[in-house]
Structure formats: C-alpha cells, structure tokens
Amino acid sequence: MTKILILECPTIDINFIFRELDRDGFNYTAKNIKLLNHFENGLSNYNPDIIFSGYSLLGNNGKEALKISRNWYSSTPLILIADHIEVENCIELIKKGVSDIILRQNISSLTQKISKALTKTATVNFNIFSNQEEKYLKEKAKYSSLTENSRDAIFLTLKDGPILEANPAACQIFKMTEEEIYKTGRLGLVDPNDPYLPVLIEERDLRGLAKGELNFKRKDGTSFPGEITTVVFKDVWGRDMTSITIKDLTEYKKDQQELAASNILMQESLNGLNKIMDSSLDLICSIDEEKRFVNVSAASKSLWGYEPHELIGEKYIHFIYIEDHKITNNTYEDITNGTPVTIFENRINHKDGSIVNMLWSVQWDDDEKLLYCTIKDISEKKKLKKAYKVERDRFLDMYNLSPACMGILKGPNHIHELTNPLYLKFINKKNVIGKSIIEVLPELKNQGFIKLLDDVYNTGIPFIANEMLVQLDFHGKGLLADRYMNFIYQPHRDAYGKIDGIFVFAIDVTEQLLSRMKIEESEKLYRQLIKELPVAAYSCDVDGKITLFNKAAAILWGREPQIGIDSWCGSWKALSTDGQEIPLEMYPIAVVLREGKTMTGKEIIIERENGDRRYVLPHAVPYIDQSGKVTGAVNLLTDITESKAIQKALEEHNMELSFQNLEKVKRAAELNIANKELAYQNCEKEKRAEELILTNIELLKTNKELDRFVYSISHDLRSPLTSVQGIVSIIEDESEDPATLKHIQMIKNSIERLDEFIKKILSYSQNNRTELDIETISVKKTILNIVDCLQNMKQANGIHFEIDVQELSPFSTDKLRFNTIVENLISNAIKYHKMSGTERFIKVKAIVNEQVLQLEIADNGIGIPLQHQEKIFDMFFRISSKSEGSGIGLYIVKDTIEKLEGSINILSQPKAGTTFKMNLKNFKIC
Known part of the structure; x- marks a missing residue:
C-alpha cells in the first residue's frame, strides 16, 4: 500500500485527488498537512512513499516543500500540482529534484505519474554510469514532458536556423498548426520593427542567453506582447541549438494592474499587522532601495542581539558575515530585478560576536520599492545537517572505497537495495538494484546460500564463513567458476530495530587460497626432492633444530635423528681432517646460521655411533627472508670416502x-x-x-x-x-x-661438480683401458670446435681467443685423447683466468710437421706459484681448498700425453699468466 503525504494549499483540491485515485482503484493511505511548519514532522513520523504539494505563482509552498524534502528525504518522490506554471520555473524545479509536475487539466494521469515516480526512485539512485545516448534520451524525455504540459510556447531550433520542434501551446498561442509554424519560421512570428529585437539577439550571441519582451504576430495578423527567453546550447552531437520560450503576457499585463491595486490594500493590512510581527519568533522586516532596514520586528533582539531601533535606518549588509556579502548582494539584485529568488541562506554577525545561520524568505514590492523579509534562525538545523553529511560521507567513502564486496538485501526475498562498485565488478553484473538474489545469481539456489540468508533474516543471528566455496556463472553461459570467499551476513534493522534486510560483506580470497595451496605443494615437492636425493641433505631452523632429513643422510649418519630435538647434525661426532672433534658451535650449519653466509668446500669427518668414519664435503646455505633475517639453513653432505x-x-x-x-x-x-x-x-x-x-x-x-x-x-x-x-x-x-x-x-x-669429477675418473680409466685409435685429423678444425663449445662457459665472457695453426703436414693421432688434452687445458685457462680487467686472452699456437705436433696454450690469467708448479700434474693435487676443480684434470692430461708418446712443460708466473708447451708424435698412416 502506497503512503501519500499531501501538503495542502489553495492549488490542491484534496477530494479531487482522492476521487481520481479511487476511480483508478489505486491502493493507498493518505495524510494531510495544512501548515508548512508541520511538514518536517509529518515527513519524519509518517515516512511517506510519495509527496504531493501545490504550486502557485503567488505562493511559495511548493518551493519550500521541495527545499525541506530534498534536504531530509531526498529519495522520496515529490509531485507538484499546479493550475499553471512557467517553463523556466518548471525547469528550475525539476533540476532541484521535483519528480514530476501535473496540471489540473491533466489530473487523469495522476496514478500513472505516481507509478512512474515510484519506479524511477527505486532505480535512479544506483544507475550511476550511463552513456551519451542514455543521457540524451533522459533529457529528451524530461524536455518532452515539460513542453507537453507547458502553457507557454516552446520552440527548439538550430541556432539562427529552422524550427525543429514546437509544443502544443505554441500552436494555440500563434493560432497555427505545427506545419504552419515550421514554414513561417522564427522571424515570421515576431514583429520585425520591434526596436528591442536586435538588442536581444546581440545579448544572446554575447552571453548565450537572453530574456525580454517583444511583440509577436498570430496567424490572423493580430499582435500580442510576449516575454521571450532564448538559450543557446550544444546537443549531444555538438550542434549549436536554441531553446526559445514565449509567454503570452496579455493576461499578465492585466494582472499587473490588478496586483498594483492589491498592493495598496496589502500595505494597509501590513500596518495593522505590526503587533503580529512583534509576536513572531522569526524576524520580520522590510528593506528599501538603499538597502536600509525600514521596519524590524521585536525578534531581532533574540535572534541577532539588536533592538529594532538599532537596526532601523542601517544598511543590512553591515550585519552580514563578510564572506556572505557577495552572494547576499547578488541575490538582492536578482530579486529587485524580477528574478524569482524567494528563499536563500546566509550568516549574520550576532551582537555578541558569534555567527548565526539564517534562512531568508523574501518578496520584492515593485510599487512600494520595498523588500519584505521573514528571517528564521537555522543554526541548529545547519549543525544537524552538517553532522549528518559528515557521517553520510564517511559511510559512502567506506562503502564505495572498501576493498570488500558490500551490499544490502531487503525483505524476505532478498532484493538488492544497495551495492558497492566492487560487488558489481565481482559478480560481473549491472542494474541489479530492485532484483532478488535469485534473479541476479540463480546458480546460488542449489548451493545453500539462500537458506543461509533466510536463517539470518528470520533469526537475526549473523552468519560468518571463511574460505567458503562459491560457484558463479560470470558470463551467463552455464560455466561455473570456483571462488573462495570470506563471508559475513549481518541482519539489517530499520529505525525501529526490526530486521528489514541483510547486510552482506564478502572478500574474495581465491588467489590467497590457491597461492597457499601452491606453496604447500611446492613445499611438498621440495621435501620429496630432499628425501629422494642420493646425496645426504637436511635442514635446520634458526635455533639449529633439525626440521627435515633424507634417507641418504640417515644412512651417512648411521641413525635417524629426532625432528625438532636433535641439533646441528644427526651424526655421533664431527671431526676435522686432523682427527680433532669439532665443537657444536663450529659445525658448518651453526656457522652459517650465525653469520648468514654460505659455507662450502671444507672437508670434515663424520663418525658414526659404531665408530665408522666417513669423509664428507658439506655445502651449507642459509634461508634468508625478505627482511634479510636468517630463518634456517640447508646442508648437503657429499660423501667422498670412496673417492x-x-x-x-x-x-x-x-x-x-x-x-x-x-x-x-x-x-x-x-x-x-x-x-x-x-x-x-x-x-x-x-x-x-x-x-x-x-x-x-x-x-x-x-x-x-x-x-x-x-x-x-x-x-x-x-x-x-x-x-x-x-x-x-x-x-x-x-x-x-x-x-x-x-x-x-x-x-x-x-x-x-660431482658429475664433472666422475667424468674425469672415467676419462682416466678409458685412457688406461683402451688402445690407441689412430686417424688423420684437422688440428685447426678440432681446436676451433673445442673453443666454440668452451666459450659458452660463464667465466669465458670477455676473454679474447687467438688461434694460430700451421698444418705443414697431415697429422695422425688418437682423436679422442687429443680432444681430452686440448679441452682440459683450455677449460682450466678459462676457469682460472682473471675475473676482470682489459685485454684478457687465451692464445693457441700449433705447428704440424711430419714427425711431431708442437702445441702451445698460453693465457694472461692468475698464474701458478713456483712452489706448486712441480706438483700440478700429481693426482688430486689442488692449489687450495677453495679451488673449484677435483685435482685430476692435469694428471689426466699428462697421462694421456705420455700415452701418445709426447711431452709437456709449463711456464707460469703469478698474476702474469701460464703457458703449456707440448710435443705430440705424428703417427703417420702409411
């Protein structure tokens, strides 16, 4: 049932309205308000669905009702009922929020207008985004509604061009059909000899709008005075258009004469109302053309702190707060020049120095040249309005900018009343306001969510869920996508505490959940990898407690340690290579956790509980989080006992x-x-x-x-x-x-590293096990192929290679062994070259004759100290424990050269470079 609040005024015949609603069978209840002062209480207590107010040219109830309802009940439709209304006033009222205007002659459309206003209100607040075409259609619909109901002639033309549209009132005023108006054109409707015509045209071209009086011609040749208002604007396609409104002033001129006579009587009545003025709680006064107070009621003392005699004769602007001078003066000029501005706000300087907010209701008497004013103190109302706006803005900021989906579902059917942008973006839907949750998301019907909403609505008990699976059809094709959500369904209550809906708060945690699952899967794979590694591996937390170990580690230690109890290492003891027991705080992983640096290459001995000892090479690496803090470490133990x-x-x-x-x-x-x-x-x-x-x-x-x-x-x-x-x-x-x-x-x-070592052991074994396989090879091509492969090494970046090969005779040898020699020497030259500097080089020279190949490989790398040069061809010899190699490469080179009946010598100087000189026998093939 629709609740209607009616603000009575002379324009409205209440029985006339009820009779029309009853005739159409409209379901309603109604409440009448006779005084505007009771209007706010009526709105608050009755909470109407729609408001009716009358509108009259001689009264201000319609505009005042609009002011109150828009400030406090902006979402409730307001319909004005008028005998007659000027187009410019009609446009201004609709801009300020009037839902519709009904002329008494069109009262038969009342029920239709009510339904349209209620439907529009249910959706208009949430249809935020619209394209140019939608905007144009809405504006055109408003324009059409105004022109059809207007008693003034309204034309739409191209600027300085033909008439495009004319309303019915234009045909009545000019006694022409639409076709006759289009044919006559703008200039044919106006008296071309009117001296004010060029002035108005110039004003329109200069300001984009003009207003004034002209003489116009009807079809029968008679003329009439009219007020013309012309406005230049651009339509949605960018064209210059002109809207022309013409008011027939024939009756208005007569009314002016009658009004002048009435003003005399009014002035006499005002003289008798002084006692009433002094008893009013609102300040009542009059102001002359010099902007000075003429009459002031006794309320000036309570409102402004001044006695009436202190104000009379003073200019009112002296009492206006300085920041409001401009708007007050402009409003005064507009009112005295005939612009219908009857209500406005400003601030007054109270006698005690405080600032008071005032609402002025004014009317200009052109005959008496006096401005009559009623001034109301609205300071408390302004404070309440400001507090309401602050709270409302806070809520809207939180609501619209919230990183969560938020909405309000009203009634037992869970109708969308409010949704924030993120809610609409998540469900990939638009225009959901006024639709039930089942209409918008039918796929939820069989997932239990409707029952949850019903339970919250019926019991008032909130529902909370974390990482709950929701399947949504985002594209309307029947393909359901999984989403995991954190939910809160909170009962929404009205002003009386009754549950009238549900507040929905939801956060999409799908990405977080999937990321966590992926991390857990990665952690599972990591643990599986550690367990399957043939190399002993284990990890510790920041306190050194063992958190993970694999089977190879347990075999190496000869026992399985207790997770979270045993520390640093699972072995019985750890010894240095000289047989001294290593303290717990000096275990490799303990040092890594303390210093936060990788530790590798330092050989230790692991002793089992039964006394067995294994030689191992630890490689301990710290876990470091994003803040740079060490959170644990992993240690790989390479068993080198067999090697x-x-x-x-x-x-x-x-x-x-x-x-x-x-x-x-x-x-x-x-x-x-x-x-x-x-x-x-x-x-x-x-x-x-x-x-x-x-x-x-x-x-x-x-x-x-x-x-x-x-x-x-x-x-x-x-x-x-x-x-x-x-x-x-x-x-x-x-x-x-x-x-x-x-x-x-x-x-x-x-x-x-382990694979490289094994390869070299195999190379050594192959050199000893297999006989020579002699064939004729290209020395230069072979060397170039080896260099091309080795240039891909990371350390080769920036090294210049020089190859000089003179093949004076064909060369025959064992190709595999020859490749082994050259590859080992050049790779060593790359590995142990200087890490930086200019002109880094490796030079390869070779001369082949019938008896021998003379081969020389030189570099300007780090060089070899003299005391180590005699030992570099010994098996497993390394210059230091930090060397990357296994110490078997050069041993294999020398052993292979001897197999090929050759010799090798070394010339080296620290920081200057190393040169290897070789002679290899040419096994000539007969």
Whole structure:
C-alpha cells in the first residue's frame, strides 16, 4: 500500500485527488498537512512513499516543500500540482529534484505519474554510469514532458536556423498548426520593427542567453506582447541549438494592474499587522532601495542581539558575515530585478560576536520599492545537517572505497537495495538494484546460500564463513567458476530495530587460497626432492633444530635423528681432517646460521655411533627472508670416502708400479749379467725369463682389474646423478617459489661438480683401458670446435681467443685423447683466468710437421706459484681448498700425453699468466 503525504494549499483540491485515485482503484493511505511548519514532522513520523504539494505563482509552498524534502528525504518522490506554471520555473524545479509536475487539466494521469515516480526512485539512485545516448534520451524525455504540459510556447531550433520542434501551446498561442509554424519560421512570428529585437539577439550571441519582451504576430495578423527567453546550447552531437520560450503576457499585463491595486490594500493590512510581527519568533522586516532596514520586528533582539531601533535606518549588509556579502548582494539584485529568488541562506554577525545561520524568505514590492523579509534562525538545523553529511560521507567513502564486496538485501526475498562498485565488478553484473538474489545469481539456489540468508533474516543471528566455496556463472553461459570467499551476513534493522534486510560483506580470497595451496605443494615437492636425493641433505631452523632429513643422510649418519630435538647434525661426532672433534658451535650449519653466509668446500669427518668414519664435503646455505633475517639453513653432505679410497688406491698402485718397474730393471740387469757371466746356464736363464713374463702378466692383470673397478664405480655413480638431474629439472620448471629455486640451483651446482669429477675418473680409466685409435685429423678444425663449445662457459665472457695453426703436414693421432688434452687445458685457462680487467686472452699456437705436433696454450690469467708448479700434474693435487676443480684434470692430461708418446712443460708466473708447451708424435698412416 502506497503512503501519500499531501501538503495542502489553495492549488490542491484534496477530494479531487482522492476521487481520481479511487476511480483508478489505486491502493493507498493518505495524510494531510495544512501548515508548512508541520511538514518536517509529518515527513519524519509518517515516512511517506510519495509527496504531493501545490504550486502557485503567488505562493511559495511548493518551493519550500521541495527545499525541506530534498534536504531530509531526498529519495522520496515529490509531485507538484499546479493550475499553471512557467517553463523556466518548471525547469528550475525539476533540476532541484521535483519528480514530476501535473496540471489540473491533466489530473487523469495522476496514478500513472505516481507509478512512474515510484519506479524511477527505486532505480535512479544506483544507475550511476550511463552513456551519451542514455543521457540524451533522459533529457529528451524530461524536455518532452515539460513542453507537453507547458502553457507557454516552446520552440527548439538550430541556432539562427529552422524550427525543429514546437509544443502544443505554441500552436494555440500563434493560432497555427505545427506545419504552419515550421514554414513561417522564427522571424515570421515576431514583429520585425520591434526596436528591442536586435538588442536581444546581440545579448544572446554575447552571453548565450537572453530574456525580454517583444511583440509577436498570430496567424490572423493580430499582435500580442510576449516575454521571450532564448538559450543557446550544444546537443549531444555538438550542434549549436536554441531553446526559445514565449509567454503570452496579455493576461499578465492585466494582472499587473490588478496586483498594483492589491498592493495598496496589502500595505494597509501590513500596518495593522505590526503587533503580529512583534509576536513572531522569526524576524520580520522590510528593506528599501538603499538597502536600509525600514521596519524590524521585536525578534531581532533574540535572534541577532539588536533592538529594532538599532537596526532601523542601517544598511543590512553591515550585519552580514563578510564572506556572505557577495552572494547576499547578488541575490538582492536578482530579486529587485524580477528574478524569482524567494528563499536563500546566509550568516549574520550576532551582537555578541558569534555567527548565526539564517534562512531568508523574501518578496520584492515593485510599487512600494520595498523588500519584505521573514528571517528564521537555522543554526541548529545547519549543525544537524552538517553532522549528518559528515557521517553520510564517511559511510559512502567506506562503502564505495572498501576493498570488500558490500551490499544490502531487503525483505524476505532478498532484493538488492544497495551495492558497492566492487560487488558489481565481482559478480560481473549491472542494474541489479530492485532484483532478488535469485534473479541476479540463480546458480546460488542449489548451493545453500539462500537458506543461509533466510536463517539470518528470520533469526537475526549473523552468519560468518571463511574460505567458503562459491560457484558463479560470470558470463551467463552455464560455466561455473570456483571462488573462495570470506563471508559475513549481518541482519539489517530499520529505525525501529526490526530486521528489514541483510547486510552482506564478502572478500574474495581465491588467489590467497590457491597461492597457499601452491606453496604447500611446492613445499611438498621440495621435501620429496630432499628425501629422494642420493646425496645426504637436511635442514635446520634458526635455533639449529633439525626440521627435515633424507634417507641418504640417515644412512651417512648411521641413525635417524629426532625432528625438532636433535641439533646441528644427526651424526655421533664431527671431526676435522686432523682427527680433532669439532665443537657444536663450529659445525658448518651453526656457522652459517650465525653469520648468514654460505659455507662450502671444507672437508670434515663424520663418525658414526659404531665408530665408522666417513669423509664428507658439506655445502651449507642459509634461508634468508625478505627482511634479510636468517630463518634456517640447508646442508648437503657429499660423501667422498670412496673417492678418497680410489685416490689412495691409485697412489698405492702408482707406487707399486714404480717399485715393480725398478724391480723389473734390476732383474733385467741381473739377467744381463747372468747372461754374460753364466751363458752356459740356459735353463736358469729361461726360468728367470719365464718368471719375468709371469710377473708382467700379473701386473697387466692387476692394472686391468683396477681400471675396471674405477670404470664400474664411476659409471654406477653417474646413473643416479642422471635421475636426480631429471627430478631437479621437473621441479625447476614447475616451481615459482624463489626459495625453492635457490635450493634447486644449489643442488644442481653440487651435482654438476660431482658429475664433472666422475667424468674425469672415467676419462682416466678409458685412457688406461683402451688402445690407441689412430686417424688423420684437422688440428685447426678440432681446436676451433673445442673453443666454440668452451666459450659458452660463464667465466669465458670477455676473454679474447687467438688461434694460430700451421698444418705443414697431415697429422695422425688418437682423436679422442687429443680432444681430452686440448679441452682440459683450455677449460682450466678459462676457469682460472682473471675475473676482470682489459685485454684478457687465451692464445693457441700449433705447428704440424711430419714427425711431431708442437702445441702451445698460453693465457694472461692468475698464474701458478713456483712452489706448486712441480706438483700440478700429481693426482688430486689442488692449489687450495677453495679451488673449484677435483685435482685430476692435469694428471689426466699428462697421462694421456705420455700415452701418445709426447711431452709437456709449463711456464707460469703469478698474476702474469701460464703457458703449456707440448710435443705430440705424428703417427703417420702409411
């Protein structure tokens, strides 16, 4: 049922309105307000759906009602009912918020106008964004409504061009049809001899608008005085247009004469109203043309602190707050010049120095040349209005700028009453106001959310959910997308505390949830990688407590430590290479956690509980968060016990070979002496020769077995490394977590170093196991291919290569062994070159003749100290523990050169560079 509040005035016949509503069967209740002073209370207590007010040229109730309702109930439609209304007043009122204007002659459209206003109010506040076409249609609809209801002639023309539209009143006033008006044109409707016509045209061209009186011609040749208002504007297509309004002043002139006579009677009545003025709580006064007070009521004392006699004869501007002088003077000029400004606000300087907010209701008497004023103190109202605006602005700022989806659902059907921009953006919908949640999001029907809303509406108990799954059809194609939301459904209550809707507050946490799941999955993969690594690995928190270890670590330690209890390392003891026990605070991972720096390359000994010892190379790296704080560390332990055993076995083997060679020479010498001295002892000679052959056979067998052992161990070690490299590559491709990628890179570096060492062991074994495979090769092409490959090394950046090869004769050798020699020497020259500086170079020179290849590889790198130059070809020799290499590369080079019946020499000086000079036999192929 629609609640109607009616502000009575002479224009409104209440029974006439009720009769029209009852005739149409309109469902309503109504309340009448007879005095404007009771209007605010009526609005507050009755809370109407729509307001009716009368409008009269001689009264101000309509405008005052609009002022009150727009300040306090801006969303309630206000319809004015008038016998007659000027177009400019009609336009001004609609701009100020009047929903519609109904002339008494069109009262039959009343119910239709009410329905239209109520529907428009339900949607207009939330249709914020509209394009130019929508704006044009709305403005055109307003314009059409104004022109159809106006009693004044209204024309729409191109500037200085033809008439495009004329309203029905224009046809009545000029006694023409629309076609006749279009044909006659603008200049045919006005008296061309009117002297004020060019003045108005000039004023319009200068200011864009003009207003004045002219003489106009009807179709029958008669003329009439009219007030013309012309405005130049641009339409939505940018064209210059002119709106022309013509008011027939024939009756107005007669009314002016009658009004003058009435003013005389009014003045006489005013003289009798002085007592009434003095009893009024509002200040009533009159002001003459010199802007001085003429009459002042007694209320001046209570409102401004001045007695009436203190104001009479004084200029009113002296009492106006200085910042309001301009607007007050302009308003005075507008009113005295005939512009209908009847109500305005300003501030008064109270006698005690305070500032008072005042509402002026004024009317100019052109005959008496007096301005009659009623002035009301609205200071308290202004304070309340300001406080309301501040709170409202705060709410709107929070509502519109909130990072969460917010909305209000009204009634048991959960109708959208209010939504913020983020709510609409999230559901990818527009124009949801006035629609139920089921209409806007039908996919929620079977997901239980409607029941939740019903429960909150019926019980008043809020509903809260975190990371709740919601499936939404964002594009209306039936494809549901998963979203995870944090919800709050809070009951919304009216002014009487009754639940009338639900306040919805929701945050989309889908990205956070998926990110957390991805991090957890990455962490799971990381832990799986650590557990599957063939290299011992474990991690500790910032306090050194073990948080993770893999199977290889437990095997290395000979025990499984307790997570979160054991600290620093899972071994029984840790020893230095000289056998001294390492204190807990000096364990590699303890040092890393304390100093926040990576620690690698320092060999230690792990002792198990049963006394077994393993030689390991730790590689400990700290976890550092975004703030630079150490939060934990990971340690990789490379077991080098077998490699050290192989090294020791190789050294013992070399010593045995040397001893056997000496024995062999000794025996040969003894045999030679025996042959000379005991030539006749052939049997003994043959026996000793046989023993020597057997010894050589046994030696060869031992060498082959040792080679097979080295090859088998190296080959078996490479297989799991290849598998680990594959796992690491998969995780590196799938993960985006910086910490995980950092640890993956550490693992890859360790694997690459171990793989390089194994390759060199295999190369050494292959050199000893296989026979020479002689073929003719291109020395220059081979060297260039090797250099091209090695230039991809990270350390090769900025090094200049010079290749000078003179092939005077074809060169035949074992290609694989030749590549091994050149590749090892050039890669070493790159690795141990100076890290910076200009003119960094590596020079390769070669001369091939029929007997030999003379090869020289020189660089200007860091050089080799003299005391180390005799040892660099020894197996596993490294200049320092910080060296990247395994110490076997140059040993392989020398061993391979000797296999090719060649020689190698070194010339080096620290910080100046190193030169390797070689001679390799040319195995000529016949």
